[in-house]
Amino acid sequence: xxxxxxxxxxxxxxxxxxxxxxxxxxxxxxxxxxxxxxxxxxxxxxxxxxxxxxxxxxxxxxxxxxxxxxxxxxxxxxxxxxxxxxxxxxxxxxxxxxxxxxxxxxxxxxxxxxxxxxxxxxxxxxxxxxxxxxxxxxxxxxxxxxxxxxxxxxxxxxxxxxxxxxxxxxxxxxxxxxxxxxxxxxxxxxxxxxxxxxxxxxxxxxxxxxxxxxxxxxxxxxxxxxxxxxxxxxxxxxxxxxxxxxxxxxxxxxxxxxxxxxxxxxxxxxxxxxxxxxxxxxxxxxxxxxxxxxxxxxxxxxxxxxxxxxxxxxxxxxxxxxxxxxxxxxxxxxxxxxxxxxxxxxxxxxxxxxxxxxxxxxxxxxxxxxxxxxxxxxxxxxxxxxxxxxxxxxxxxxxxxxxxxxxxxxxxxxxxxxxxxxxxxxxxxxxxxxxxxxxxxxxxxxxxxxxxxxxxxxxxxxxxxxxxxxxxxxxxxxxxxxxxxxx
Amino acid sequence: xxxxxxxxxxxxxxxxxxxxxxxxxxxxxxxxxxxxxxxxxxxxxxxxxxxxxxxxxxxxxxxxxxxxxxxxxxxxxxxxxxxxxxxxxxxxxxxxxxxxxxxxxxxxxxxxxxxxxxxxxxxxxxxxxxxxxxxxxxxxxxxxxxxxxxxxxxxxxxxxxxxxxxxxxxxxxxxxxxxxxxxxxxxxxxxxxxxxxxxxxxxxxxxxxxxxxxxxxxxxxxxxxxxxxxxxxxxxxxxxxxxxxxxxxxxxxxxxxxxxxxxxxxxxxxxxxxxxxxxxxxxxxxxxxxxxxxxxxxxxxxxxxxxxxxxxxxxxxxxxxxxxxxxxxxxxxxxxxxxxxxxxxxxxxxxxxxxxxxxxxxxxxxxxxxxxxxxxxxxxxxxxxxxxxxxxxxxxxxxxxxxxxxxxxxxxxxxxxxxxxxxxxxxxxxxxxxxxxxxxxxxxxxxxxxxxxxxxxxxxxxxxxxxxxxxxxxxxxxxxxxxxxxx
Numbered sequence: 001x002x003x004x005x006x007x008x009x010x011x012x013x014x015x016x017x018x019x020x021x022x023x024x025x026x027x028x029x030x031x032x033x034x035x036x037x038x039x040x041x042x043x044x045x046x047x048x049x050x051x052x053x054x055x056x057x058x059x060x061x062x063x064x065x066x067x068x069x070x071x072x073x074x075x076x077x078x079x080x081x082x083x084x085x086x087x088x089x090x091x092x093x094x095x096x097x098x099x100x101x102x103x104x105x106x107x108x109x110x111x112x113x114x115x116x117x118x119x120x121x122x123x124x125x126x127x128x129x130x131x132x133x134x135x136x137x138x139x140x141x142x143x144x145x146x147x148x149x150x151x152x153x154x155x156x157x158x159x160x161x162x163x164x165x166x167x168x169x170x171x172x173x174x175x176x177x178x179x180x181x182x183x184x185x186x187x188x189x190x191x192x193x194x195x196x197x198x199x200x201x202x203x204x205x206x207x208x209x210x211x212x213x214x215x216x217x218x219x220x221x222x223x224x225x226x227x228x229x230x231x232x233x234x235x236x237x238x239x240x241x242x243x244x245x246x247x248x249x250x251x252x253x254x255x256x257x258x259x260x261x262x263x264x265x266x267x268x269x270x271x272x273x274x275x276x277x278x279x280x281x282x283x284x285x286x287x288x289x290x291x292x293x294x295x296x297x298x299x300x301x302x303x304x305x306x307x308x309x310x311x312x313x314x315x316x317x318x319x320x321x322x323x324x325x326x327x328x329x330x331x332x333x334x335x336x337x338x339x340x341x342x343x344x345x346x347x348x349x350x351x352x353x354x355x356x357x358x359x360x361x362x363x364x365x366x367x368x369x370x371x372x373x374x375x376x377x378x379x380x381x382x383x384x385x386x387x388x389x390x391x392x393x394x395x396x397x398x399x400x401x402x403x404x405x406x407x408x409x410x411x412x413x414x415x416x417x418x419x420x421x422x423x424x425x426x427x428x429x430x431x432x433x434x435x436x437x438x439x440x441x442x443x444x445x446x447x448x449x450x451x452x453x454x455x456x457x458x459x460x461x462x463x464x465x466x467x468x469x470x471x472x473x474x475x476x477x478x479x480x481x482x483x484x485x486x487x
Numbered sequence: 488x489x490x491x492x493x494x495x496x497x498x499x500x501x502x503x504x505x506x507x508x509x510x511x512x513x514x515x516x517x518x519x520x521x522x523x524x525x526x527x528x529x530x531x532x533x534x535x536x537x538x539x540x541x542x543x544x545x546x547x548x549x550x551x552x553x554x555x556x557x558x559x560x561x562x563x564x565x566x567x568x569x570x571x572x573x574x575x576x577x578x579x580x581x582x583x584x585x586x587x588x589x590x591x592x593x594x595x596x597x598x599x600x601x602x603x604x605x606x607x608x609x610x611x612x613x614x615x616x617x618x619x620x621x622x623x624x625x626x627x628x629x630x631x632x633x634x635x636x637x638x639x640x641x642x643x644x645x646x647x648x649x650x651x652x653x654x655x656x657x658x659x660x661x662x663x664x665x666x667x668x669x670x671x672x673x674x675x676x677x678x679x680x681x682x683x684x685x686x687x688x689x690x691x692x693x694x695x696x697x698x699x700x701x702x703x704x705x706x707x708x709x710x711x712x713x714x715x716x717x718x719x720x721x722x723x724x725x726x727x728x729x730x731x732x733x734x735x736x737x738x739x740x741x742x743x744x745x746x747x748x749x750x751x752x753x754x755x756x757x758x759x760x761x762x763x764x765x766x767x768x769x770x771x772x773x774x775x776x777x778x779x780x781x782x783x784x785x786x787x788x789x790x791x792x793x794x795x796x797x798x799x800x801x802x803x804x805x806x807x808x809x810x811x812x813x814x815x816x817x818x819x820x821x822x823x824x825x826x827x828x829x830x831x832x833x834x835x836x837x838x839x840x841x842x843x844x845x846x847x848x849x850x851x852x853x854x855x856x857x858x859x860x861x862x863x864x865x866x867x868x869x870x871x872x873x874x875x876x877x878x879x880x881x882x883x884x885x886x887x888x889x890x891x892x893x894x895x896x897x898x899x900x901x902x903x904x905x906x907x908x909x910x911x912x913x914x915x916x917x918x919x920x921x922x923x924x925x926x927x928x929x930x931x932x933x934x935x936x937x938x939x940x941x942x943x944x945x946x947x948x949x950x951x952x953x954x955x956x957x958x959x960x961x962x963x964x965x966x967x968x969x970x971x972x973x974x
Contacts, residue, residue, distance in 0.1 A: 374593075393629060394622040403618075403662070407556075410666040422659045426652055433632070433651060437644055440637050442592070478555035 003049065004058030004065045007042040007077060008113060014038025015106035022099040032088040035102045039081040039109070046074040050484070061181060064119035067484045068331070072253050073113055075339060079245050079346055080109040086459075087238055090353050094142060094236075101141060101238075108134035108242060112250035119261075121170045121180040124254060125163075128218075131247060132159045138239040139231065151234030158217065158227050166214035172207035182261045205269040212273060218251045219307045220300070222280040229292075232300035233363075237356065240296065241349035244303055245342045252310060256334050259317050274315055279417060281308030282424040289431050295364045298431060299348065302390060305424060306341050312405055312421065313337060316412040328485045329411065333404035335481050336474075340401030343470075344389045347463040351383050354456050366435055371443030380439045382460045389467050391432040392425065396471040400478075488546050489562040489613050491528040492572075493606050496521060500602035507595020515590075518583045518598040522605075525576055532569070536960075543963045545569060552619070556669075557680045561616040567818060567964035570957065571612045571745055574825050577946070578737035579605045584939045585833045586730035589840060590638060597638060600630035601730065608738050612745060615683040617665045620750075624706075624742070625658050631731070631739065639726040646719075646726035653719040657706035664702025668754070671695055687753055687971070697762075700755035704762075707751060710743030713803055714773040717796045721780075724792035729836025732788070736795055737829035741821045744802040748817065748968065752806065756972040763807040767894050770807065771901040774800035778907035782914060787838070787845040791831045794871060794911060797904055798824045798879075804901055805886040809972055811965050813889025816882050818961045823870075823878030823950050830867040830943040834860065837936060838919070841928045847914075852924030857931040861920045863940045870947050872912035873905055878950025 002009075017038070018031055050070050058065045065073075084105065091098035107130060114127025136159065140152025174180055177188040213224060220228035232240045264270045285305030292298040313334035352364065355376075373380040389398030402425075409418050470477055499521025506513040526533075532545060546564040564572070582601060590597050607627025614620035628651060636647035665681070672689045673679050680686070691699065709716045720740075724732050752759050777797030784790040798820065805817030837860060838853070839845050854861040870877040873884075883905065890898040932940065950957065 388629065394625045399622075399625075403666075406662055407666045407670070410663060411670050418663060422656070422663070425659060426656050429652060429655055430648065433648060437636055437647075440633070442637075473552075475551075475553045475555065478553060482555055 006049075007046045007073065008110065010038055010042040010045065011077075011106060011110050011113070014042075015103060015110065018099070018103050018106060022103065026097070026099050028092065028098050029088070031099045031102050032084070032091075035087075035106060036081065036084050038106070039077055039084055043074060043077045043081055046070060046077055050074060059119070062120045062123040063114070063117045064183075065117050067487050068335070069117050069253075069257075071481070071484050072116055072249075072335065072338075075342070076109070076112055076116060076246055076249060079249070079342055080105070080112075082346060082350070083238060083241055083245075086350055086353050089455075090238055090356075096142060101138065104134045104138050104141075105238075105242070107131075108138065109246065112246045115250040116253040118254065119182050119257070121173070121182075125166070125170070127250075128166075129163065131250065132163070132218075135159075135239065135243060135247060138242065139235040141239060142236050145234070147234035148236060151231045154227055155231055155235075162214045162217035162224075165210045165217075169207045169210035169214065172203060172210070176204055176207075182258060185262055201267065201269075205267055208264060208267065208270050209273060212270075212277070215251060215255055216277055219248055219255075220304055221277050221307055221311070222284040222304060223277075225281070225284065225304045228304065229288075229297040229300040232296045233294055237349060237353050241346060241353075244299070244349065245346050248303070248307065249338060249342055252307065252334075252338060255314060256317070256331060259314050260331065265315070265317065271315065274311055275414075275417060278308050278311035278315065279420045281305060281311070282420050283308075283427075286424045286427040286431075290427065292431075293366055295352070295366050295369070295435065298366070298435075299345070302428065302431075303345065305428060306390070308424075309402075309405055309421060310334060310337055310341070312409045312414060312417055315414060315417070316408040328482065330408045331485050332478075332481050333401075333408040335485070336404045336478065337401035339477070340389070340397040340470075343466055344386050344396075344398055347467065348383070348386050348390075350459060350463065351379055351386070354459065355379060366438055369435065369438050370441045371439070373439045374443065378457065378460050382464050384436050384439055385464060385467055387432045387435055389471065391429050394471070395468065397467050397474070398471070400471060400474040488528045488532070489548055489564060489609075490560075492525055493562075493610055495525050495528070496602050496606035496609065499524075500599045500606070503602065504595045504599035507593065511591070511594055514595040514598040515583060515587060518602060519580065521602060522576055522579045522583065529572075532564075541566065541960075541963055543967060549616075552616075556618070557678070557682075558618045559616050559682065560619060561682065562610070562613040562619075563615045564613055565964050565967075566960040566962065567745070567748065568612045570818065570822060570960060571741055572609050574741070574822055575605055575608050575612065575738045577942075578733060578825060578829050581737070581829055581833065581939055581943065582730040582733040584935055585733050585836055586728065587935055589729055589836065592638065597634065600634045601734065603627075604630040604634070604734065605738070608742060611742050617669070617681040617683065617686065617750075619681070621658070621662060621665060624661070625655075627739070627742070628654055628658075631735070634731045635723060635727045638728045638731070640728075641726070642722075643726045646722040649719045650723040653709055653716070657709035657716075660702045661706035664699045664706075667695075667702070668699050671699070683750075691755070691758075693757070696755050696758040700751060700758040700762075703746065703751050703754070704766075707743045707746035708803065710746070711740060711799045711803060712743070712796060713769060713800065714776045714796065717773070717777070720796060721789050721792040724795075724832070725786060725789050729833060729839070732832040732836065733829045736792075736832055737825040740795065740799055741825060744799070744806065744817060744821050747803070747806045748814070748964070752968055753971045759807065760809060760972065763809060764894065764897075766807040767804060767890070767897045770800045770803035771897045771904075772800075773797070773803065774901050774904035775907065778904050778911060782907065782911040785847050787847055787850070787915065787919070788832070788835050789845075790847075790911065790915065791828065791835060794831075794908070795824070795828055797908065798828070798871070800901070800904065801883055801886045804890055804898075808886070808890035808893050810889040810892060811969060812885050813893075814965045814968055815958055815961060816885030816887075816889055818965075819878065819950065819954060819957065820882035820886060822957065823882045823947065826943050826946045826950070827867055827870045827877075827879055830863070830940060830947075831871065833936075833939065834864045834867065837932065838864075841930055842926045844926070847918045849925055850919045851922040852920070854920045855924050856927065856929050859932045859937065863932070863944070865916055865920060866944060867947075868912045868916045872909045876948070876951045878947045878954070881951055881954050 111127045111131025118124040136156045139155050140149050142148045177185045179188050217224040281304050285301045289298050289301035313330055316330040389396035392398045392402035503514040503517040506517055544563050544565050549559050549561040552558050552560040604627045607623050610623035614623050632647050632651045712720050774797050777793050781790050781793035801820050802817045805813040870879050873880045887902055
């Protein structure tokens, strides 16, 4: 048990250590190093667990950590580690007390891990609130900027509303099943005589819809997506990056788990609602992204679309008439696409953080990226590659993810959703290409271009290695995911 | 051998890019050297080529790539592929020569993109794993897009975007078809594979075959292009720089025809035979419509672009006639049109380089001041109208003879395209070469351009006077088609 929970213990104690140190003596560099070190050790223990044991399954009432969860937790910790390593130079420029940010960051990470591993509505809600409340503070962290404050309040109010929806849903589910553990809900429901009557299904479906509303809010799926663009634009970059990657990933992992363990797909109402959410998110996300002039807002809308794509994998988890009996394929597709998307988006944020460093980007307007290709080729090439990855062009990891998704969607014969996918991908391509064109625009060379630092070059090289390397040779990762999902 | 070929091109591309920072003249020499050395891996094959006792597959290379889906890096070469690979390399050389003086802005990146797209095309001509084929199919687009978008004329962004979106839409539909085909095969055999030969063995139900075939078909005819999906071609050609037009017309369009012969006809013989009458009608319409549109153009380059639509209609006509002669004609048409249209685009580019206009109303009487260029233009115009003794005549004659036995009425319709071709071809000659001289310029073709043109003249004469070696080389591939279609 200790072994399974070791990464959590490490992260929590790092958080406590950071808190104590901040109280005793403020030193930004120390605290930054301790945070990264703590996350690094947590990552090591987590990966060691995956590679060590076949039967590393820890279950109690509240949480269950199997191999899949362990893999995804490792992914989350890795993302947090990468993000934390970018924090130091970024926070240094803010001229704010920066030590508390690490504390919030660690708490939010811990919250995300709890959500991802929860197997009980109680632990799920606790983790969710830990994450969301830390995020509220992270979003509103820079108090000089009124936009950040606005974003923080927006997120706080709407997040509380979403939590209220979810609590209501959980209460109704408890009313019918008498349990809050995911795995038991189904058993209790089928054994109780209440469930047989048809009107119960309506109430139950309503509860699930309420839950989906909460989830859709957190994943910023249409029609609960209105907050996300303002938040991406207003929040400090690192907080926006956390929100776009870890926070959404944790909720999505939970969604996979819910669909896998509770068999809600047997309820037609739920399936059609999720399908509609998926189609609406793909179309609305991409269409609204077309209109954006700010790259952060554009990323926000594209993330709506990408989570819409991901819902296809969720819908494929239990197809009605599968063409093949590879049931694990859908989960694999969801995980692979999630990894591909998270790696790409985090890399984009990393580049934006680097560029904010070296260049005057007027609030990340797309027009301020004009001609980047000719005076900062390294950053521009990597940014272009990342955009191609988001667009799903081959030789990038994004394409492999899209291939997985298409394969499982065809397998489950989700034809009309696939046609929406094609149409919205084409729309999506349009605005990704627009940015690339902007990067390529002919301009006069800037007079005062600073030479790239070693750190920047290393980060860019690592990013392109991950995105192109995994795009050209996805074989090992695909096998790893398959092995873990099947076991 | 084929992997070496592709790696040589990619490495050369990289060197060309890097060399830009040393010296601006270096990239084009590196590009020429790369294309010449690309023949080196093929030397043994070409020396020992004996069309009499030839096997179907001259080269067959396969290594494991993504074991999760049993995807292999499978490249192979038969007569058809070899012909098209040679065409690609030769026309690549022509393109580099055509770009010699025209491209001065960032030449390194230009040749990088040029060589990358050629590598993608060659990969496409050799790939026998459907996933790999799809990857190459998409990969050749990105550099092509950049070539048009960065080095094109005034309206380049619009044209580049249109080109990319059209072909990408086709690509996504093909991806769906590939996934469906693989899963249907899995359902029957319990084995996931993207291998061409394995999938060819598989018998689909009529309905499934029709839909899966349609996905491939749409992707290929967009590339070919065929009315009404030809819309992107005139724009892309008009805006693209000369060298890119050469590649686009000579090589990229041929991937569509190749796809039909290699994938659609062998994988779905029954379904193809079933839709053949409709496709033949579309082909005939395309031939006539392309010719009529060509006649009504005022822009010389647009005129040649529409003539491509008309000529590629013959390829489609030949593909769906289901006779050996027609198939031979289609192959020859791809080669002959590749050479003649490349030459025409290069000449139009040369005219534009001298007079800064492509408007037929402003040109005239060129023969008086630049006789060499005019003579060449007359030769290729005559070739394009199908003069006996030149390659295009043999090809179109074979297509028409082959189709007449199966679809006489449609063939008669298509044959009127030849008359229309004479009309628009003579219009080019009449309006540019003869009449009163309107613009003065006395720079005739220089030695580089004469070399370029003469080599293409020789190629067309060879294709026209002694096409037998080519027919022999393609014969084995055609026989495979005949066996597949059980004719």
